[in-house]
Amino acid sequence: MPTITLRLELHKPTKVKQEMYERMTEVNTEFANWLLDHPELNQATSKIFKEFSSQRFPSAIACQTIRDVKSQRKHQKAKKFRKQWCCFNNQNWKVERKGEFYTVSFPTLEKRVGVPVVTRPYQEAWLNRLLDGTAKQGAAKLYKKKKKWFLALSITFEEEPCKGEKIMGVDLGLRYIAVASIGTKSLFFKGNQCAFIRRRYAALRRKLQKAKKLRAVRKIGNKESRWMKDVNHKISRQIVNFALANGVGVIRMEDLTGIRKRATSMKEAGRNLHSWAFHQLQTMIAYKAEMSGIRVEWVNPTYxxxxxxxxxxxxxxxxxxxFQCQKCGYTIHVDLNGAINIAKAISGWSA
Structure with missing residues (x-):
């Protein structure tokens, strides 16, 4: 079943509660690092926490941390965890609605009390699905970011039955980030403005690197990544809405292998899109499509x-x-031609 994650901000937690969450995180991180070197980790249960400390700590969090450390120890490159946030399995948190507000309760160092959360309309729709049983809750994580506390809630759901009969092809490229085609209808997303912004970021990074301001370079890189993610979210939403409005039941997209080799010159107008997050864009289109009951298929983009x-x-x-055919003289935009051929899967399916 498809899974999404809701990030909900805790609504104005008191200073006492924030200090408690900080303490929970500190204890959990120390416990996780202690577990890394424990010889009997594979047989550990929540009772092992008593060996680590005599202080009071929720067994639900301890159990989840043991599971997390077990799965991460095989791939853990660092000698210790920098931060191990408190996580809860699907049985240890609960969503309720009280009037116009939603609350989420989870184990803490004190008694279990529902904490109000800040919600947006699309998040409320998913919380309502949890409450009416049309979606299932998974794990949850309590974490802090930029002095604010959040709950990341994992939600799984059944795919809606596919209602549309049409097939849409989506072509990704450099001059045009994406082109979608449904029969005689098409949707274009130009890449020139994005390429300009990427070049501006690149120039700024080079300037900062020469000045050896490495911290500023990282900050600029993070800012650019957030901007790219926002653009991909908007493009993917428009593509899926376009599909829904035109009765699409299947979206076909190209395999990404070799996409960065398609530019014919380093001086190409969209050269800075070589590092565009194409995989991220496709992932966003795919999960939004699945949430809307549209099937996604992957095809070979060759030729x-x-x-x-x-x-x-x-x-x-x-x-x-x-694009102009040397045989019959047919003319069309080259990326639109690609999207049409992807919809037809002329080169077969991706291996």
Whole structure:
């Protein structure tokens, strides 16, 4: 079943509660690091916490931490955890609605009390599905970011039955980040503005690197990543909405292997999109489509931009963003031609 994660901010927790959450995190991190070196970790239960400390600590958190450390120890490269946030399995947290507010209760150092959370309309829709039983809750995590406390709630749901019959193809590229095609209808997302912003970020990084301001370089990189993620969210939402509005039941997308090799020159207008988060964009399209009951299929993109609707394939068919068949004279935008061929899966399915 598909899974999503809701990030809910705790609504104005008191100073006492914030200090308690900090303490819980500190104890849990120390416990996790202690477990890393424990010889009997594979047989450990919540009772092992008494060997670590005599202080009061929720057994539900201890059990989840033991499970997490067991799974992470095999791949743990660092000698210790820097921060191990408190996590709860699906049986140890609960959502309730009290008037216009939603509360989430979970184990703490004190008694278990429902904590009000800040919600947005789309989050409320998912919380309502938990309450009416049309979605199932998974694990939860209590963590802090930028002086605010959040709960990350994992929610699984059944895919809605596919209602549409049409097939949409989505082509990804450099000059145009994405082009979607449904029959005679199409949707374009230009990459020139994004390429300009990427070049501006790159120039700023080079300037900061020369000045050896490495902290500022990392900060700029994080800012750029957040911007890219926001752009991908908006593009993916528009693509899925376009599919829903036109009765699409299947979205076909290309396999990403080799996408960065498609630029013909380093001086190409969209050169800085070589590092665009194409996989992230496809992932966002896929999970939004699944949530809407649209099936996603992956196809081999080979020759999709060189093949005409008449079946003739030649490198000379494409010239920049223009496609003109050397055999029948058919003309079209090259990325739209690619999206149409992806929808038809002319090169077969991805291995």
């Amino acid at each position: 999709t931009s060189q093949t005409c609707r008449c079946g003739y394939r030649d490198k000379g068919n494409r010239n920049g963003i223009h």
